[in-house]
Amino acid sequence: MIKDPQAQIVGKESWRNYYLLSLESHAIASQARSGQFIMVRIIPYPHPLLRRPLSIHSKDEKNIEIFFQTTGLGTNLLSQKKIGEFLDILGPLGKGFHVGASLRGKDVVAVGGGRGIAPLYFLSQELRSYGASVKIFYGGKSLEDLPLKDKFIKDGFDLLCSTDDGSFGFKGFVSDFFKAELKKFFPSYVFACGPEPMMEKIARISRAKNIPAEFSLESVMGCGFGACWGCVKRIKKNNEEGWVKICEEGPVFSGEEIIWTEEEK
Amino acid sequence: MIDLSVDLGFIKLKNPVIAASGTFGYGLEFSPFIDLNKLGGLVVKGLYFSPREGNPPPRLVETSSGLINAIGLPGIGVERFSEEILPELRKYRTAIIVNVCGESDEEYVSVVERLDKEKGISAYELNISCPNVKKDGLCPGLNPEATFSVVSMVKKSSSRPIITKLSPNVTDIVEIALSAQEAGTDAISLVNTFLAMAVDTETRKPLLANTFGGLSGPAIKPIALRMVYQVASKVKIPVIGMGGISSGKDALEFLITGAKAVEVGMANFIDPETTVRIIEELKAYCQKNKIDKIETIIGTLKA
Numbered sequence: 001m002i003k004d005p006q007a008q009i010v011g012k013e014s015w016r017n018y019y020l021l022s023l024e025s026h027a028i029a030s031q032a033r034s035g036q037f038i039m040v041r042i043i044p045y046p047h048p049l050l051r052r053p054l055s056i057h058s059k060d061e062k063n064i065e066i067f068f069q070t071t072g073l074g075t076n077l078l079s080q081k082k083i084g085e086f087l088d089i090l091g092p093l094g095k096g097f098h099v100g101a102s103l104r105g106k107d108v109v110a111v112g113g114g115r116g117i118a119p120l121y122f123l124s125q126e127l128r129s130y131g132a133s134v135k136i137f138y139g140g141k142s143l144e145d146l147p148l149k150d151k152f153i154k155d156g157f158d159l160l161c162s163t164d165d166g167s168f169g170f171k172g173f174v175s176d177f178f179k180a181e182l183k184k185f186f187p188s189y190v191f192a193c194g195p196e197p198m199m200e201k202i203a204r205i206s207r208a209k210n211i212p213a214e215f216s217l218e219s220v221m222g223c224g225f226g227a228c229w230g231c232v233k234r235i236k237k238n239n240e241e242g243w244v245k246i247c248e249e250g251p252v253f254s255g256e257e258i259i260w261t262e263e264e265k
Numbered sequence: 266m267i268d269l270s271v272d273l274g275f276i277k278l279k280n281p282v283i284a285a286s287g288t289f290g291y292g293l294e295f296s297p298f299i300d301l302n303k304l305g306g307l308v309v310k311g312l313y314f315s316p317r318e319g320n321p322p323p324r325l326v327e328t329s330s331g332l333i334n335a336i337g338l339p340g341i342g343v344e345r346f347s348e349e350i351l352p353e354l355r356k357y358r359t360a361i362i363v364n365v366c367g368e369s370d371e372e373y374v375s376v377v378e379r380l381d382k383e384k385g386i387s388a389y390e391l392n393i394s395c396p397n398v399k400k401d402g403l404c405p406g407l408n409p410e411a412t413f414s415v416v417s418m419v420k421k422s423s424s425r426p427i428i429t430k431l432s433p434n435v436t437d438i439v440e441i442a443l444s445a446q447e448a449g450t451d452a453i454s455l456v457n458t459f460l461a462m463a464v465d466t467e468t469r470k471p472l473l474a475n476t477f478g479g480l481s482g483p484a485i486k487p488i489a490l491r492m493v494y495q496v497a498s499k500v501k502i503p504v505i506g507m508g509g510i511s512s513g514k515d516a517l518e519f520l521i522t523g524a525k526a527v528e529v530g531m532a533n534f535i536d537p538e539t540t541v542r543i544i545e546e547l548k549a550y551c552q553k554n555k556i557d558k559i560e561t562i563i564g565t566l567k568a
């Protein structure tokens with residue numbers, strides 16, 4: 001966990017309202033694991049004030065990538081940054097996905113909904129390096145919401161796409177697609193990231209089939225490193241239930257731990 | 266050699282920069298980013314006697330140059346703090362101040378009595394002003410009698426100096442400050458956050474689960490400064506100023522208007538190095554203006 005005030009933007013791609021920035025930051029790249037995130041300072045002035053939490057999309061020896069969708073002022077300003085500019089970032093933050101040698105030779109699924117695909121590229125690479133066989137479900141509203149489709153295919157990943165409007169791949173929600181495909185194969189582990197209703201469905205489907213699953217949660221964050229207690233999720237662990245900091249204890253939690261918003265009500 | 270130290274009477278700080286309660290965790294969260302030994306002091310997150318859960322999310326909403334929070338004072342309680350955190354914090358050469366909370370006057374006293382058994386605490390900061398705990402935002406800091414009652418009770422039972430942290434959500438902040446002074450507080454810190462809210466215009470619902478929260482950040486600085494000036498002009502005890510400080514220049518404004526030290530709050534979220542940078546900026550200001558002792562600028566506002 002370090003502050004890199006001078007992470008240079010060395011690459012940029014964009015698709016409609018989706019952006020991918022490549023940032024040179026040796027220190028953060030060398031420490032990062034899949035499922036961790038960075039806090040990005042948007043502007044050195046007081047508005048927008050807070051840093052924005054963004055998943056680490058991929059890394060190599062010296063660079064990390066972030067993939068995001070413009071959803072408000074912060075991400076819009078970030079999308080306007082150009083190659084050669086510098087960003088002030090903190091990272092790598094949080095605990096990542098639980099990837100390890102125990103998954104060698106196993107069939108593993110990663111399900112991404114919309115911008116929730118962001119951490120799953122890094123995850124898929126790590127899973128592959130551990131010898132797991134990965135199947136990636138990538139869902140969006142429409143074909144235009146699957147901008148990273150070709151990147152996964154080019155890297156030889158087994159990618160299954162769905163769109164809500166049927167413009168590409170399976171027609172319907174990615175959770176329904178995942179459920180339908182489970183009739184054909186039985187993964188030993190599921191990872192997911194996306195809108196909460198989608199993740200909740202994946203959690204329910206996985207639980208019904210007794211497949212362990214973990215989820216990367218999204219939240220507004222004040223600091224990103226456990227000081228403000230602003231980002232919390234209802235978590236049940238070791239028979240204790242409470243509000244747990246997403247930034248510090250997460251952002252990845254197991255399906256057994258998470259009490260979804262709908263269940264809280 | 267520039268002397269940045271400030272003397273609050275009951276404690277001498279190596280510099281006037283203190284990390285503010287609620288924005289600095291239990292202190293240790295910042296050790297990956299800064300050397301805590303460089304700070305004048307740090308105030309740990311408010312402690313009740315027992316562990317607390319805090320409010321449901323959403324707990325934060327960002328507004329123009331500000332942040333509204335309704336965290337609701339979750340925490341590990343005084344026992345775990347004493348056993349797990351304090352032994353680590355004690356290793357640092359900085360003033361450790363514990364922010365003390367209570368749902369009743371008696372709870373404040375019980376927290377202080379428990380902490381009095383522990384070494385390595387410089388002072389207690391009484392949080393009589395958190396707007397997030399009850400939905401109506403009520404707390405003793407809103408009224409001079411309630412302020413007098415809790416401060417005098419804690420002062421009697423405490424072996425350590427008391428800093429009373431005031432709420433700005435009052436008609437006359439000076440009245441509350443004088444009441445705390447009369448009750449025997451050793452210093453006053455102000456301001457806590459301003460009671461605030463924000464609305465989602467699509468759903469027409471409040472953006473915070475708690476409806477109300479406390480506004481902090483650069484947006485509140487001019488109002489906080491005015492209140493610190495009013496209080497510092499009227500009380501005889503030291504005043505610690507805070508509210509939206511994020512630079513050396515901000516800190517200087519508070520010192521010049523009469524604060525003996527400053528607390529730096531939500532700016533720590535945006536840049537965990539803020540406190541250390543402010544200390545450097547104060548030093549640079551003194552160098553540039555040929556000031557040997559920073560204390561000499563305190564309360565030097567000109568007409």
